[in-house]
Ligand SMILES: Cc1cc2nc3c(=O)[nH]c(=O)nc-3n(C[C@H](O)[C@H](O)[C@H](O)COP(=O)(O)OP(=O)(O)OC[C@H]3O[C@@H](n4cnc5c(N)ncnc54)[C@H](O)[C@@H]3O)c2cc1C
Ligand SMILES: Cc1cc2nc3c(=O)[nH]c(=O)nc-3n(C[C@H](O)[C@H](O)[C@H](O)COP(=O)(O)O)c2cc1C
């Protein structure tokens with residue numbers, strides 16, 4: 190069950206310009222959390238900005254959690270100014286994370302577009318604990334935007350990189366690389382399963398890519414949230430079964446369940 | 451000193467004057483573990499319609515300075531599924547349950563109310579005639595005659611306490627309140643959200659899929675307070691005030707302006723225990739002010 194706590198900030202580092210990694214002391218939440226779930230964070234303390242901000246759980250330790258986030262607006266800006274020793278008001282763990290048990294595939298392909306990498310590192314760690322091999326595809330604008338490459342390699346994952354400007358790895362999108370690997374026949378389709386997180390455009394491309402093939406895919410979606418708890422119905426996403434709540438029914442959905450027009 | 455926070459709205463006995471507002475607390479279970487739901491004065495459900503509604507297209511929420519916009523569009527499972535799937539979990543909190551309803555016609559309001567009237571566990575019905583997020587040219591709450599019609603038709607089919615929720619999107623809130631009162635409503639709740647917009651200049655699109663939405667949160671509190679004050683001086687029935695209540699001080703402002711009870715909406719999203727903290731805050735205030743009874747403060751604004 191989700192809890193609201195005032196978590197102590199263990200560390201805060203700017204890992205790339207505008208991108209921060211923050212570690213929080215939160216034993217009870219860490220114990221309950223699984224990869225793909227998120228925290229709802231009160232960035233400020235006044236009524237402006239008013240709402241909490243959803244941020245994926247990046248890594249899970251025994252008593253602490255890490256988040257990885259980009260400064261895009263006022264909420265994340267305020268968060269980035271907080272110092273170790275200080276604290277933040279968080280609710281978590283929220284939502285349904287990745288399901289790693291249901292899938293039969295023995296090879297897991299993790300596709301990360303930009304900040305989508307955030308929930309996937311924790312997943313890769315969990316997969317390693319289950320002695321499952323992961324292939325990781327990281328896509329970003331330029332080489333300066335590529336995150337976590339080293340961490341994934343340390344976990345023994347096979348890492349592929351795509352940048353839009355070609356400054357690192359292959360020139361193009363993460364989904365281009367995914368297509369290549371899927372079609373290379375290096376792995377048998379039925380042995381594979383895909384986990385993805387990234388911008389809407391990437392999810393849509395992935396949707397098209399997967400059309401007609403029976404590959405299992407789970408994707409983490411984003412939508413503007415108010416409550417984060419499933420109460421306000423603000424975070425609706427269109428699925429085959431009608432609107433679902435990203436915060437409560439997701440954020441991880443089966444790719445085949447969502448409508449990608 | 452013993453303090454008394456009990457109040458009565460129609461036949462609904464509330465152990466304190468703090469309820470959670472429609473659409474902002476789901477059906478309760480979403481908040482379990484994050485606040486003590488049993489301690490609330492009452493719970494108002496998300497608005498229920500006769501048939502299920504899918505709601506508006508996303509994005510449905512966006513933030514504005516000290517507030518938020520929503521365009522949910524009354525997504526709900528419809529009255530029958532509500533009774534089957536949502537009532538059982540609501541009942542276990544053992545607090546007054548107020549079911550918010552909306553219809554597409556006077557007859558529909560009456561039909562839902564009739565259906566709810568036979569359910570013993572329901573304490574009150576809040577008539578939502580003021581949702582800004584459904585495709586109609588005019589809200590019922592913008593028209594005295596229609597308001598009176600709906601109230602009358604609901605009252606004629608139920609013995610439950612009927613609360614009518616008004617819209618701030620009117621030129622004269624008092625005339626609408628009076629129309630609802632003469633039609634027999636037991637209480638008035640106000641305000642619903644204020645029709646509003648927000649635009650993304652990068653994409654040149656509205657930030658809401660439905661283009662317009664309803665503004666709530668601290669930004670609307672001064673408007674809500676004013677309306678509660680005006681209506682308080684013009685009607686004799688209880689008023690339930692809401693709009694931007696974030697803490698116990700806000701709640702007391704509403705009570706001093708004439709609200710017998712308050713509802714907490716957007717604050718639930720920011721702090722799931724907001725209503726609980728408001729209840730404690732009011733109790734502490736009463737103790738420190740050596741006031742015995744919350745009712746003694748209603749409408750006691752010094753003028
Ligand atoms: C389930 C979930 C998990 C998330 N996990 C992460 C995470 O791990 N790391 C992370 O950095 N972000 C994550 N996000 C996105 C994060 O919630 C937003 O970046 C944050 O809410 C922005 O708040 P802000 O106040 O800084 O920006 P705002 O002031 O709200 O917005 C500023 C500007 O940024 C734009 N913007 C807002 N959100 C995004 C976005 N997601 N992408 C691009 N532009 C945006 C707005 O349209 C606006 O133009 C997640 C979102 C969801 C729903
Ligand atoms: C996300 C959201 C959904 C709402 N849904 C309903 C609803 O279904 N029925 C209703 O009568 N009011 C609804 N409201 C209005 C609230 O009940 C309340 O009147 C309004 O938000 C003002 O109070 P606040 O500023 O404390 O939120 C909704 C408000 C929000 C923010």
Ligand code: FES
Nearest residue numbers: 417419421422436
């Ligand atoms: S954010 Fe409220 S239901 Fe998802």
